Amino acid sequence: MQTTEILVIGGGPAGLSAALEAASLGADVTVLDSDLKLGGQLIKQTHKFFGSKAEYAGTRGFEIANFLFDEIEKYKTLGKLKVFTNTTATGYYKEDGVVSYMVGEEKYGRIKPQKLVFATGAQERLIPFVNNDMPGVYGAGAIQTLMNVYGIVPGEKVLMIGAGNIGLIVSYQLMQAGIKIAGIVEAMPKIGGYWVHAAKIRRLGVPIYLQHTIKEALGNNVVEGAVIQEVNNCFQPVGDPMEVECDTICLAVGLTPTCELLWSAGCEMKFVPQLCGYVARRDPMMRTSHPDIWVAGDAAGIEEASAAMVEGRIAGLSAVASLNHVSQETFYDRSAEYHQRLENLRAGEVGEKIRSGLSCVCCKQWG
Amino acid sequence: MSIKLIKDHPILDFGHEEKKMVTFTFDNKEMKGFEDDPIAAALHANGIQVYRITPKTERPRGFFCAIGKCSSCFMIVDGVPNVRTCVTPLKAGMKVETQKGRGVLKSEEGEER
Amino acid sequence: MDKLFNSGVLTAERIETVIPPRDLWKTKKNGLVIIECPQRIPCNPCYESCPTGAILPFEDINDTPVVDYTKCIGCGRCVAKCPGLACFVADLTWGAENEALMKLPYEMLPKPEPGDEVVCLDRIGSEVSQGKVINITEPWEDSTMVVHVVVPKDRVMDIRNIKVVKNNAR
Numbered sequence: 150m151q152t153t154e155i156l157v158i159g160g161g162p163a164g165l166s167a168a169l170e171a172a173s174l175g176a177d178v179t180v181l182d183s184d185l186k187l188g189g190q191l192i193k194q195t196h197k198f199f200g201s202k203a204e205y206a207g208t209r210g211f212e213i214a215n216f217l218f219d220e221i222e223k224y225k226t227l228g229k230l231k232v233f234t235n236t237t238a239t240g241y242y243k244e245d246g247v248v249s250y251m252v253g254e255e256k257y258g259r260i261k262p263q264k265l266v267f268a269t270g271a272q273e274r275l276i277p278f279v280n281n282d283m284p285g286v287y288g289a290g291a292i293q294t295l296m297n298v299y300g301i302v303p304g305e306k307v308l309m310i311g312a313g314n315i316g317l318i319v320s321y322q323l324m325q326a327g328i329k330i331a332g333i334v335e336a337m338p339k340i341g342g343y344w345v346h347a348a349k350i351r352r353l354g355v356p357i358y359l360q361h362t363i364k365e366a367l368g369n370n371v372v373e374g375a376v377i378q379e380v381n382n383c384f385q386p387v388g389d390p391m392e393v394e395c396d397t398i399c400l401a402v403g404l405t406p407t408c409e410l411l412w413s414a415g416c417e418m419k420f421v422p423q424l425c426g427y428v429a430r431r432d433p434m435m436r437t438s439h440p441d442i443w444v445a446g447d448a449a450g451i452e453e454a455s456a457a458m459v460e461g462r463i464a465g466l467s468a469v470a471s472l473n474h475v476s477q478e479t480f481y482d483r484s485a486e487y488h489q490r491l492e493n494l495r496a497g498e499v500g501e502k503i504r505s506g507l508s509c510v511c512c513k514q515w516g
Numbered sequence: 517m518s519i520k521l522i523k524d525h526p527i528l529d530f531g532h533e534e535k536k537m538v539t540f541t542f543d544n545k546e547m548k549g550f551e552d553d554p555i556a557a558a559l560h561a562n563g564i565q566v567y568r569i570t571p572k573t574e575r576p577r578g579f580f581c582a583i584g585k586c587s588s589c590f591m592i593v594d595g596v597p598n599v600r601t602c603v604t605p606l607k608a609g610m611k612v613e614t615q616k617g618r619g620v621l622k623s624e625e626g627e628e629r
Numbered sequence: 630m631d632k633l634f635n636s637g638v639l640t641a642e643r644i645e646t647v648i649p650p651r652d653l654w655k656t657k658k659n660g661l662v663i664i665e666c667p668q669r670i671p672c673n674p675c676y677e678s679c680p681t682g683a684i685l686p687f688e689d690i691n692d693t694p695v696v697d698y699t700k701c702i703g704c705g706r707c708v709a710k711c712p713g714l715a716c717f718v719a720d721l722t723w724g725a726e727n728e729a730l731m732k733l734p735y736e737m738l739p740k741p742e743p744g745d746e747v748v749c750l751d752r753i754g755s756e757v758s759q760g761k762v763i764n765i766t767e768p769w770e771d772s773t774m775v776v777h778v779v780v781p782k783d784r785v786m787d788i789r790n791i792k793v794v795k796n797n798a799r
């Protein structure tokens with residue numbers, strides 16, 4: 150069976166950062182990613198990121214991914230880092246600490262790491278409406294994959310559901326790809342995403358229907374239209390249903406952490422609405438209740454790539470430190486820097502929800 | 517049928533010209549797509565949106581999450597059912613079929629059900 | 630009115646707060662920046678990109694930008710850097726009496742070219758007037774264009790976008 154000092158599951162910004170941190174400290178690291186390409190959500194982002202310079206603010210998401218890839222290549226040539234794509238971790242066995250994985254659909258393998266970082270990201274949520282399973286109703290991430298990674302037209306005219314950052318940004322990205330937006334539907338009386346993201350698409354003439362919801366996807370086999378309706382403050386439908394012309398419905402109604410493997414590893418889990426689902430309890434170094442398992446990024450609670458990268462760094466640092474590869478001084482210096490960066494990122498009003506969520510799952514120390 | 521690609525983009529360059537175009541079949545119809553793109557993406561570019569029919573209520577399903585998590589795009593590829601076509605790379609000569617129901621594993625073929 | 634603001638459109642009183650000081654603005658060659666960033670979010674590239682220190686340092690990264698207009702030189706570097714495309718420059722000294730030059734961020738296709746007649750749009754994408762493109766720059770070489778477009782002077786607080794209409798026959 151294969152072995153590795155540190156196994157990172159998930160090659161998005163969190164996982165890659167964890168791997169880079171660990172490799173930079175001399176550990177022998179393996180990364181598995183189920184996708185055909187590394188980079189997770191990052192490679193689908195064509196817009197410039199917010200945040201501060203340390204997290205590459207003002208740089209487009211896919212370019213941030215390229216910076217990470219360059220670093221990864223460096224450690225790969227040094228022989229410190231192995232990366233496997235199209236490789237899905239399928240199980241963690243508590244008895245012996247073995248991880249099983251699947252290469253493509255038909256090939257299976259096992260690997261025994263000393264320490265593990267789960268950075269599996271998130272998955273899309275669904276909302277109930279008639280025909281929500283009809284082809285043409287796609288998750289926002291799927292639309293991004295089609296158009297921004299593979300350059301394929303996802304549809305001619307898209308109705309966006311949800312005016313959080315993802316709904317707003319993907320609408321803008323669709324327009325950049327030359328695709329029409331029928332409108333953006335949002336159940337709340339206010340957009341959930343950043344105001345400036347909304348302003349960008351409003352000035353392109355895209356309507357945002359606040360306090361509206363989708364009732365039904367129309368069509369026989371595939372989407373041929375949609376019905377939306379106004380809702381009141383209690384989310385009850387009011388007024389007349391309205392038919393919208395579209396051939397694609399994009400759901401951007403939130404993400405939820407991908408945490409199946411954490412459950413099977415027996416990590417203590419908790420449902421935290423502010424972090425958008427079940428997440429592992431962790432100490433400030435992102436170590437879960439299982440002494441050999443760390444968590445980072447969206448898998449630890451839905452946040453931003455900026456925070457995911459710092460969390461990855463912290464998890465990588467702590468995992469290597471547990472192998473005694475790190476001097477006390479380096480450990481304290483880096484740890485202090487990373488925690489300061491996280492604190493800055495989460496300082497404002499936008500970070501309020503995250504802070505309150507974290508207060509429910511963070512413990513000072515396991516023990 | 518022509519393949520629906522994004523030709524001009526203000527930010528991205530997809531490098532479509534440098535990619536290798538291969539031929540595959542979908543329900544015995546010949547189609548073209550880029551080698552190593554996900555099968556589901558290649559089908560979508562060919563205008564195909566229905567990838568399977570659910571076992572109980574026989575409803576059509578297509579692309580949904582694109583990250584190999586949701587099972588919406590399961591299809592039969594080269595005889596293997598339940599292939600996550602959104603994360604399976606397209607190869608020349610692949611035989612891709614709409615999956616009706618649960619699919620039959622090779623080892624089960626011929627068994628009574 | 631609130632509903633409009635809540636969907637990303639700057640409205641009445643809030644517009645007042647982003648207008649540069651009139652007297653300075655009227656005479657400032659190359660123009661002054663207008664920043665429409667009313668929400669506290671963790672973001673500071675405008676400050677980082679400003680070559681003259683006109684955008685004051687952020688105490689907290691969540692602060693909204695504050696401009697020292699005496700230092701602003703209308704260079705448009707923040708216009709191209711802001712991830713929210715929330716910075717615009719208006720030069721009231723440019724051209725004829727009733728004209729002004731606006732420097733607007735642009736990341737769409739088709740790309741405009743100098744000499745193009747374009748349609749100027751307001752904050753909800755409605756047509757305001759015609760405009761003439763005289764220059765296009767790409768300060769950070771990162772695909773965000775700054776389009777220099779001549780507009781009617783009395784509409785600089787309405788115009789926030791352009792629509793490029795390519796006439797193939799031309």
Ligand SMILES: Cc1cc2nc3c(=O)[nH]c(=O)nc-3n(C[C@H](O)[C@H](O)[C@H](O)COP(=O)(O)OP(=O)(O)OC[C@H]3O[C@@H](n4cnc5c(N)ncnc54)[C@H](O)[C@@H]3O)c2cc1C
Nearest residue numbers: 159161162163182183189190238269270446447453454455
């Ligand atoms: C439209 C949109 C706009 C955004 N804009 C911004 C922004 O402006 N600024 C910002 O900071 N953030 C932004 N984000 C958020 C950011 O992209 C995510 O927070 C970030 O990607 C999370 O990183 P991650 O590494 O935790 O997860 P992901 O990027 O989701 O990566 C997880 C990886 O794990 C892999 N994986 C999952 N399960 C397994 C398994 N079992 N085995 C192997 N591999 C597995 C997946 O294939 C994936 O590659 C945006 C997100 C979206 C969708």
